Amino acid sequence: MFSTREQKLLRYLMQTEKEMTGLELAGHLHITSRTIRSMIKNLTAILEEHGAEIIARHRKGYQLHIHDHSAFRSFLKIVAFERVNEQWIPSDPSDRIAFLIKRLLLSEDYIKLEMLADELYVSSSTVKNSLKEVRELLTKYELVVDSRPNYGLKVVGNELKMRFCIAEYVFNSAQKTTELVADPEMAAIRSIILKQTKRAGIQLSDIGLSNLVIHIAIACKRVLLHNYVSMLDEEIKNFEEQAEYLVSRQIVTDIEKSFNVTFPNSEVAYVTLHLLGTKMVSYRKASDALSPVNLVSEEILTLTANLIDQVENELQLGIHDDQELINGLGMHLKPAINRHYYGMNIRNPLLAEIKQKYPLAFDAGVVMSNALHDSLGVHINEDEIGYLALHIEAAMERKRLKPKTKRCVIVCATGVASSQLLYYKLKSAFESHLDIAGTMNLYELRNYPLESLDFIISTIPIYDDLSIPVVEVNTLLGNQDILHIEAYMVDHITLVLDYTDPELMYFQKDLQTREEVFDFFEAELTKLGRIPAGFKEAVIEREKVSPTCYGNLVAIPHPMRPLTKETFWSVLTLKKPIAWGDEMVQYICLLSVQKEYEDEMQKIYQFLVKVIETKALVDQLIKIERYADFEQVIKRMEEYGSR
Incomplete structure (x- = not known):
């Protein structure tokens, strides 16, 4: 009927009694005003048959008008029913790609291209175009879309990677699915895991438990279809030597009884792999004291201390003596390293919120991820970095709670x-x-x-x-x-103005891409003598780890490491939002920290968090055309915060 984004657009229009401009709607949905106009056109054609219309007023914006409430309510019931039962037809390109990945992963047989086109109500050429991106996404898991004449398409590859991919694109998809395993079966698997891990004295986080349930559920389905994980005898023996193997064997035994399925030794090793990747602590007897020595190995504690030292060298957060941080990070790092070695993925449902609310802690997580790569060759993604950031933010909060002198x-x-x-x-x-x-x-x-x-x-x-x-x-x-x-006795937000000046402010620029923004900053700041050679490349290097867009049209790019003699921040606002990672951005604050880091930088981050979290403030800032107006907004911001 219509896409997920169009449904979101309709929801915004239903929630307000006043007109909303195309720019406001674009900001909410993180897309361009041009796309909004296209979506409005499509929605208007649909709604006119169901008792409603979208009225557009010049210079005022768009407003939903319902002239037949009964017909409109009936229309909403149909939409809700279709969404719940997953019978909606994806029309948005991203929805279409997600549909195709899920459809191919869950099919045991080849599917003809024409059948997929019929299911999507699109042409075969449209499906072919979408399949290009499907193939690209599947390469992350070393999977390929096999195409056979007269048979169709099928995803093929290593069974272990296949299961990782199913976990990501089926269970972690936006729409909840019961196609693979029904909810009562998931509850039974969860109960078995909790019983056996509790008996063994193994502690799981909520997210770790959820991941383990999902992967065992996938294993049950795949084994019933005679799809087994293939492992060498030597690999299986390595897992059998792990204390977690005994726990996995007990879990599998209970699963076999409950689901009438037989798991070979390779599948027990598979469960062991996931238990190693999800548990919070080292194996211990339930009667053992819960001390750091029992929870984390000396090797991991040493690694953790080194990572924190690296953060202190670059950011000077004053948290290196926090024993709670050392223990907490140590408990997280062991399974994180296991996940890396076995190619496992973990989703962080809080990632966007962490990046938005705790940008300094997230940057500290990036520093740790680089240090981890340098010391062990371990590469972790931004989901893992987000979890590191939570530990760091907690330590920073503990420091804030201490009396300031x-x-x-x-x-x-x-x-x-x-x-x-x-x-x-x-x-x-x-x-x-x-x-x-x-x-x-x-x-x-x-x-x-x-x-x-x-x-x-x-x-x-x-x-x-x-x-x-x-x-x-x-x-x-x-x-x-x-x-x-x-x-x-309290810190004032206007101190952040000490790190900028009018020559570093660029308002209402007509730039179209993130690359143009970086080129602009490089040209202007080089002329002012504020940045050294290679500065732009260091900023781009940081973006590759995780885009520095934090929602609400705000981006805070910065180099991977301190490069300048002085700390400064430079602001660039755009006439129109541009794509930046998965977000749209219109307010850009380029931040550069001096080589000798100062404690005052935390005040700048606190200020930037306030900007990110306050849509009304961003709306003001992107309209500013003079530094004097910018300064007034910042000062009013402090006055408001002190009330």
């Missing part, structure tokens, strides 16, 4: 007694949160190393041009004075 001196001109009274009043008011380096006269201050302080508390006006703030208070400290000091 600000350092100051007291300047007092009325004598020792009054300065001592002020000193003890401040110690009483702020306890360990304020480190008072001493009390002094004004002339002594002029020779004091101000770079070691956060601010100065003074009972007299100071007219000198100093590099740090001066907080003027009464000698007899009052409530208003305390509130005044408290304002300097």
